[in-house]
Amino acid sequence: MSDNPVAIEIRHIVKEFGSGDRLVRVLHGIDAEIRSGELTYLVGESGSGKTTLISIIAGILFPTEGGVTVFGKDIYSLSDNDLVRFRLDTIGFIFQQYNLIPTLTAAENAGVPLVAAGMGRSEATKRGRDMLEKLNIADQADKLPKQLSGGQQQRVAIARALVHEPRLVVCDEPTAALDAKSGRRVMDLLREVALVQDRAVIIVTHDNRIFDLADRILVMEDGRITHDGKEMPDH
Template sequence: MSGCADVTDNGAAISVTGIARDFEAGGQTLRVLHGIDLDVQAGQLTYLVGESGSGKTTLISIVAGILYPTEGCVRVFGTDIYSLSDRALVEFRLNTIGFIFQQYNLIPTIDAASNAAVPLIAQGMNREEATERGRTMLERLGIGDQAGKLPSQMSGGQQQRVAIARALVHEPKLVVCDEPTAALDAKSGRRVMDLLREVAVASDRSVIIVTHDNRIFDLADRILIMEDGRITHDGTDVPANER
């Protein structure tokens, strides 16, 4: 991995330069990202759109410090994240990044408020205070009445909103979302997007969303379309033939 040693910091909130990613499959090397360059400014709500298999989730996982790139440089608010030690990268993610997983990834043995509070507890906050903040975030997402329930007692859409609460509760500077409205009806999806939009427009924060949900395309500041591991469109709307 080449890293950022020879790449000038341009001041973008997220700066991706020459990112490539290979996977091994059946004894062969498959390149799924091909030299991607991307800058995202703070105060911007950015969508990543494209067919399944185009590389969207791989790209946001690299931006979020979850998946190492094969080549290239990733800076998040000025930090060359893949030059950090494993421990420092975990701490950076905990303090700077909120990731909304498509599969929710909730802890099955604790209630919704406690799940939402996990990042705060990991940061060292008193459990009672953290859980109260988690409950408040659930209320903002319209599911305060689910705070005492286990994930198994909630619908898929309710679990998704708990996962969103968990990603936002510690007020991260970067929020990365994988299909945050996929399991939600139109009203719930709009409530979630209003909150994400509120986060995104802050001058010191940024939100990147992978989505196929054309109900929310109008909220984006910027829409990127991916195809075969490359960004093929960068604009403020999705072309009619891509909708």
């Protein structure tokens, strides 16, 4: 186990959906620690509970039982308003659906979290453009989402997740829409973000082209963590 400080502490997380005869338990008492300065992968078959778990870690979905501490804050003890503010300030999200705003340019979309945090629109857009440059798509900065390819939209979504320099970045299949070279570039950037002592990156992925970049791989099966190590287990 690494000596890096714990960024996220997951304590006995249970998640159930439905009620009565239709009650389904998706997560079965998960305990884990995510360390700062590391790239942690969450790997498993569809339906194993990965997206549910990262949604709970990110403060989007309340657990049925258990708690999550993110950089020392017990997030489910916060008021609704404080939790929203904490997410805005601390967490960057990269989901499979890009959720770009169709009427905003790529640079404006990338700057959205800064506007939400109170920054003026022109400064936020400038910083969005700077982040697009890091992702090698500055030439697309003034285009609307419908004018971009799927891979370009994905990179705009990644720029948006990173623009406010969040301490925790949560990614759901960030390389799914990308060719091998673009996927590698995105992972290199995420790695650059992750390898800072007071930050952490969690990536849900099926993409075995990038497994070698992980510092740690957690494998989920049927709502439980069945493997925790530097490499994928041999089956």
